[in-house]
Amino acid sequence: MNLILLTATDFKTENTAVLTDRRFEHIRSVHQAQEGDTLRVGKLNGDLGSAVVTSLSEHSVTLQVSCTQSPPPALPLTLIMALPRPKMLKRTLQSVTSMGVKQIYLINAYRVDKSYWSSPVLEADSLNEQLLLGLEQCVDTQLPEIHLRKRFKPFVEDELPAIAANTRALVAHPYDAAPCPIADEIPTTLAVGPEGGFIKYEVEKLREAGLQAMHIGPRILRVETAVPVLLARLFPI
Template identity: 45%
Template structure:
């Protein structure tokens, strides 16, 4: 945890850290003391350097000292075929940490329908918080749940493609994924086993660009980091 992320605040002079996980981390791992300064973020508002003014058994009181810069987002909408529940947690956290601006979780032929019933989907806000705390960010990405592949591609993605490109990661094509693109775009990554031929054809018909990232078949979580690093080189 590189930043303590608080809910949105109306008082700008003194804040309470009362989340048990955060309090425990600050006491046990940071060994926080009165007068120490720590990084505190207010969700969807701003990031600050704050001073500890009081330590209680179940909460820590801080006051903001100075406002700090927020890390830049990547101008990308990440479209993911809904992964296995345990992978979903890691993917959301890592994507938020990397600075993804928007995330779409999408159904496709090879996505097991039971995945949409997982309680992990009810914990997305928690995974977002963990990702923001890791990155030192405070601006949460927007997440969309799309349970119908064809309507999403034809009704929404086709419109997005008029203003910025959609790159679809697919191992069975001859065109390589762009490098150092550094412009707004959509990145689409399929399920385990990849998109079926019908889905790839539909994506092409609606203006998407199909690209490979080499001759190795990557896990979804590996592909996300690999391709984002490729598209948005520093």
């Protein structure tokens, strides 16, 4: 945890926050903080700053907070992912959040197991937990937005063209595709398929929506590996 993220409910006064949960345990056990120590903190969806430990007990820590620094800029990317298996989804969400992705669409595809859509991982609290872990890792405060789309064709036909408009629109596909474009800090829409990739019909529908098929080489990577590699290739991170 490289950042202590604070929410509105943590504040007892305008600048005083009290923590009793895992963040408190981290401050006590990992930071081994004492009264008077300064910690790096941030207000969720707000600014970064610091906090002085003013009181520490067996059950809580009280912080005097000052946040005046803007968070790092978001990656100019809308990421569209075919829903991966739950464990892989957790790891991938943490990774892309730590890399600055703020707009994430989880969509259906032919090779997505139907059972994935009923996983507890897709509950709001569980998704939020993975995003917060990613923010804590990269020292950011801006929570990404996750959109769930259980029907492939309506999403691709009705929503995707507008999402992809005026962006560098790409679908990662290992076959019959152009090489990955050079890194550039420009608005981008990127679609990534499930394990085994999008089927031919899905790739054609994505192309009709304005996305260009591209690849990052001959090796077939797992989604949790492929997505960070793609982001590192597409942006000067």
